[in-house]
Amino acid sequence: MLPLACSARLGSSSRFVILPSKVLSHQLQSACHLRRTVFLSSTPLRAVFYFHVARNPAPSRPKTAMAKRDEPSHPEDQHPSTKRAKEVDAHTPYEELTSLLSDQPGSKDVHRVLHWFRSKDLRIQDNRALHAASELAKKSDAPLICAYLNCPAEFRWHGTSPARTDFICENLALMQKELHELDIPLAFLEANERNDIVPTIAKFVRENDISHVFANYEYEVDELTRDVKFVKEIGSDAQFSLHHDQTIIQPGTMVTGNNKPMKVFTPYHKSWLAEVKSDPSLLDTVPSPSKNPTSAKKELKPHFESSGPKPPKDKQFASKEEKDRIRQLWPAGHSAAISRLNDFLSDKIEDYAATRSNPAKDSTSRLSAYLSAGVLSIRETLSAVSNKANSKSTDFSQDGPSAGVASWVRELVFRELYRQTTLTTPHTAMNMPQNLKFDFVQWEDDEEGYQRWEEGTLGVPFVDAGMRQIKHEAYMHNRLRMNVSSYLYCNLLINYRRGERYFAETLIDWDLNNNTQGWEPSYTVFNPVSQAERNDPEGDYIRKWVPELKDVQGKAIFDPYNRLTSEEFDKLGYPKPFVDWKDTKQRAIERFKNDMQGVEP
Numbered sequence: 395m396l397p398l399a400c401s402a403r404l405g406s407s408s409r410f411v412i413l414p415s416k417v418l419s420h421q422l423q424s425a426c427h428l429r430r431t432v433f434l435s436s437t438p439l440r441a442v443f444y445f446h447v448a449r450n451p452a453p454s455r456p457k458t459a460m461a462k463r464d465e466p467s468h469p470e471d472q473h474p475s476t477k478r479a480k481e482v483d484a485h486t487p488y489e490e491l492t493s494l495l496s497d498q499p500g501s502k503d504v505h506r507v508l509h510w511f512r513s514k515d516l517r518i519q520d521n522r523a524l525h526a527a528s529e530l531a532k533k534s535d536a537p538l539i540c541a542y543l544n545c546p547a548e549f550r551w552h553g554t555s556p557a558r559t560d561f562i563c564e565n566l567a568l569m570q571k572e573l574h575e576l577d578i579p580l581a582f583l584e585a586n587e588r589n590d591i592v593p594t595i596a597k598f599v600r601e602n603d604i605s606h607v608f609a610n611y612e613y614e615v616d617e618l619t620r621d622v623k624f625v626k627e628i629g630s631d632a633q634f635s636l637h638h639d640q641t642i643i644q645p646g647t648m649v650t651g652n653n654k655p656m657k658v659f660t661p662y663h664k665s666w667l668a669e670v671k672s673d674p675s676l677l678d679t680v681p682s683p684s685k686n687p688t689s690a691k692k693e694l695k696p697h698f699e700s701s702g703p704k705p706p707k708d709k710q711f712a713s714k715e716e717k718d719r720i721r722q723l724w725p726a727g728h729s730a731a732i733s734r735l736n737d738f739l740s741d742k743i744e745d746y747a748a749t750r751s752n753p754a755k756d757s758t759s760r761l762s763a764y765l766s767a768g769v770l771s772i773r774e775t776l777s778a779v780s781n782k783a784n785s786k787s788t789d790f791s792q793d794g795p796s797a798g799v800a801s802w803v804r805e806l807v808f809r810e811l812y813r814q815t816t817l818t819t820p821h822t823a824m825n826m827p828q829n830l831k832f833d834f835v836q837w838e839d840d841e842e843g844y845q846r847w848e849e850g851t852l853g854v855p856f857v858d859a860g861m862r863q864i865k866h867e868a869y870m871h872n873r874l875r876m877n878v879s880s881y882l883y884c885n886l887l888i889n890y891r892r893g894e895r896y897f898a899e900t901l902i903d904w905d906l907n908n909n910t911q912g913w914e915p916s917y918t919v920f921n922p923v924s925q926a927e928r929n930d931p932e933g934d935y936i937r938k939w940v941p942e943l944k945d946v947q948g949k950a951i952f953d954p955y956n957r958l959t960s961e962e963f964d965k966l967g968y969p970k971p972f973v974d975w976k977d978t979k980q981r982a983i984e985r986f987k988n989d990m991q992g993v994e995p
């Protein structure tokens with residue numbers, strides 16, 4: 395029994411207990427199903443805490459490997475236990491998949507060849523698996539068919555935003571046209587539920603006499619598990635080949651001296667630069683697929699008539715104005731991506747190192763939507779960088795030809811590392827922090843704080859500006875992503891998973907690997923006032939997104955409540971800070987320390 399110092403019933407729904415700090419352990423918290431912890435006072439040895447104990451305990455955590463996201467009102471609350479997370483890390487779905495792939499029966503006669511597009515390789519240019527499929531079809535004089543399986547439940551599961559859903563649909567429509575010009579059909583399949591995905595694809599394969607299926611790897615747990623199911627389901631009816639297409643260096647292959655996958659950025663970056671410098675062929679691109687035999691048009695006629703998916707009802711834009719605005723900001727298609735890349739290389743990359751953190755300069759590439767949906771390949775991107783901005787060199791280090799290039803490529807290397815992390819630490823794709831100790835933190839249930847965060851009305855100009863940008867553009871500058879996330883889980887002490895989910899539901903460039911790692915909780919508490927002073931020195935970004943402050947002069951823009959007279963402040967119609975930054979920073983550090991001390995995930 396746990397030594398409760400005092401316990402009393404209050405009303406019908408709650409109970410308060412007073413505990414010495416020593417028993418503030420995760421085990422106790424789980425046992426009591428604590429919903430809210432209010433810190434009252436503390437002394438070095440005996441801290442006193444009040445806990446609000448829910449009468450109806452939170453549902454116990456599912457035992458099975460749950461991947462990120464479901465559809466309940468707080469999908470971010472769903473995740474496996476830390477024990478289960480560690481089990482999945484020890485026996486990864488990737489290991490199972492690669493073993494199943496290598497155990498497939500040997501060579502098979504080629505009848506028809508399928509490339510199965512997923513939402514991360516939406517292009518026909520420099521697409522590794524598509525190219526391999528095309529080569530096999532050409533060699534065997536067999537037709538190539540392409541397919542995309544639309545699953546509305548999948549969008550809901552991941553919380554995919556209307557902007558990203560629309561972007562995917564628009565890119566598919568453009569790809570279909572490009573493929574038709576090559577006499578290659580793009581068949582659109584439909585699965586209502588996630589469990590229907592594998593049977594639907596398998597049925598298509600069997601009904602169409604397809605002997606070989608190609609696709610590119612997706613590294614998230616659910617997607618790997620889906621592929622495991624597919625190999626098992628299809629058995630010897632077709633041969634399944636998966637290709638690594640998302641990165642320059644294959645995830646999982648960059649290892650330490652002890653043969654363990656690298657996890658830390660600096661050594662990973664160093665090794666990545668050395669590999670790419672010494673082997674420029676890593677940037678080689680592959681051609682678009684070859685034209686199908688002329689008979690394909692007739693033979694595969696129904697597939698040429700397939701019409702592409704439309705965003706489901708719950709994933710539509712709120713208004714036509716919003717749709718037009720987002721489509722103008724993020725035009726679909728490979729050629730739009732290439733022209734954006736070229737503009738960035740000719741106008742911005744040289745100054746990237748100096749300007750990248752200043753959101754008012756808007757000096758970053760804004761290519762994330764294209765890279766995350768695979769509209770643009772990483773090899774094509776880096777070949778263009780090398781040829782147009784780096785004197786044809788693949789030395790992307792600080793010693794290479796361009797400091798701007800070195801700084802930009804460094805960001806792409808983060809993207810590469812994060813794919814390796816997802817693959818080798820799969821629990822990070824299961825709604826669990828990489829540092830499992832953070833799963834033991836008791837978060838606040840602060841609905842008003844959350845709403846103000848989401849609306850950008852916290853009274854903290856830099857944070858509010860970022861939150862208003864994401865709402866308007868389905869995008870947020872990286873510096874702001876860092877600040878708003880820190881503010882949510884440190885200063886408001888709200889479960890970081892809720893913000894992570896909101897980003898998925900709002901961003902056009904949502905990418906599980908980058909988003910999960912971006913939201914990885916840490917002890918670093920960003921100061922939004924000094925961050926704004928350093929990165930938005932003229933206050934232009936704040937003025938753009940927070941019009942209430944557009945006439946505020948000088949440094950008052952960064953902290954109007956404390957830097958203006960109360961009369962001046964009252965006239966602005968802007969809220970005063972919802973919480974005190976200093977106090978809440980202290981509260982967060984103490985909470986993290988107390989809740990994680992001595993825990994063993």
Ligand SMILES: Cc1cc2nc3c(=O)[nH]c(=O)nc-3n(C[C@H](O)[C@H](O)[C@H](O)COP(=O)(O)OP(=O)(O)OC[C@H]3O[C@@H](n4cnc5c(N)ncnc54)[C@H](O)[C@@H]3O)c2cc1C
Nearest residue numbers: 758759760761762805808809872875903904905908909912
């Ligand atoms: C809390 C948080 C959440 C994030 N969520 C996402 C997300 O869902 N999708 C996403 O693509 N990025 C995410 N990022 C990373 C980064 O903010 C965006 O990639 C970047 O702002 C996109 O703008 P850009 O294309 O102009 O980037 P640029 O500065 O031009 O960088 C070029 C490319 O490098 C990659 N990149 C840049 N910064 C990072 C980074 N920190 N980590 C990994 N890759 C990076 C992106 O692919 C980007 O397009 C997140 C960062 C944080 C802190």
